[in-house]
Amino acid sequence: MKLPRLLDGRLKLRHLVLLEALLRQGTVVGAAAQLHVTQPVATKGLHELEDILGVKLFDRGPRGITPTVYGSAFAEYATAVLTQLTEAGRHIAELADAERGTVVVGTHLAGSNVLLPRAITAIKRDRPHLTVIVREAAPEPLLVELVAGRVDMIVGRLTAPSDGQVTRHKLYDESVDLVVRASHPLAGRTDVDLAELGRYPWILPGAETVLRRELEEFFARNGIALPTNRVETTSFLTVRHLLLENDVIAALPSLIARDEPRLVALAVPLEQIGHSVGVTLPARTPSPSAEALIDCLTAVAAEMTDR
The missing domain is CATH 3.40.190.290 (D-Maltodextrin-Binding Protein; domain 2)
Structure with missing residues (x-):
């Protein structure tokens, strides 16, 4: 198979965004609705991407589309590119205004009741204009969001050791x-x-x-x-x-x-x-806002265990 030329100008970011939407929605109609485009536009974009890569990315069926082995493989790289670009934009914005920014925290029962609220209270005293978004869900869905770049960190029970995708830091037992x-x-x-x-x-x-x-x-x-x-x-x-x-x-x-x-x-x-409570971070450099909240979580955890 001839090596695809992905840097010749034909591949656009809209193709990567479309691929992510197709994977998430499972239908061309759903992806088109998510991206606020018509179905023919979404279908044309998919055909363009398949022509660029020279392989079939999805199998079409009566209930929607299913990624082929090529679609699943390329999606990992597409998601990584989009995640890095999102993080880059946020990082630049936060560097331009160090007291502002947004940090998205995933949490489940352990850690959400005392540790996280106290850490948010502490960071808002020093950085009142920083926005903290808290998303509560079960551990596995949060890990998916973390790796995809839609969550900056997870605060809660640590259930596994660090691996290639995430790093886990224990704060207390x-x-x-x-x-x-x-x-x-x-x-x-x-x-x-x-x-x-x-x-x-x-x-x-x-x-x-x-x-x-x-x-x-x-x-x-x-x-x-x-x-x-x-x-x-x-x-x-x-x-x-x-x-x-x-x-x-x-x-x-x-x-x-x-x-x-x-x-x-x-x-x-x-x-x-019993369990260990801590912070789970993605294998990428935290934003300045995320770093500030991590510092607050660490300090609050130390105070709680010193009681």
Whole structure:
């Protein structure tokens, strides 16, 4: 196969943007709508890109399009180019105005309740015009956003070591407690029978989380069936409201109960469940705004562990 000439002026950034939209939407119609162009324009752009590369990038089917091996391979490089250009634009803008800028933070339950709000409070004292965007989601979708350049960092539980795509920095270790509201029938008791736990409604993290798997192992070790009366969520605001309004049980990072007087931890040890909280960063140089927030997170974490 003849080597494609990608620097002869035919390949445009709009081709890379179109490719990313096609991958995300899975249809030409969806990609056209995302880019605010007509379907014929999107189809023509795809044909141009395939002509430039000399290969077929997508298989067409009745339910949409599926990337070929060539499409998947080229998409990795296209996404990297777009990510680098986005970061370059933000970096230049922030260097031009060091006190402004935007940092996008992904977070899940561990870290979102105490660490991140305190760090945001600290950085806003020094840089009031810096915009902090917080996106709450499960860990795996956030990792996709991080690698794609749509999120600057993830604050929360560290579930794997660093690799070629991301770097993970531990800030502190945290235990997990079974938490209820202060008026819960089990609150304050020192003789809680594990069998009693299954008689109450629960709030469980999503099935895709490590904590969920650990809780399922806890139930299995103690001969307790997985609660059928349950809500599944990783949203701290939802968990907090449900805890305060109902006699539910939730497994939460220990800092939550410590900082909320209306919530208490049950006298049920979870010795085998705990985690490290930290920052997950992409394998690229952080922007000045991101660097500033990382510094605040590190300082706040140090204060929290010194208590």
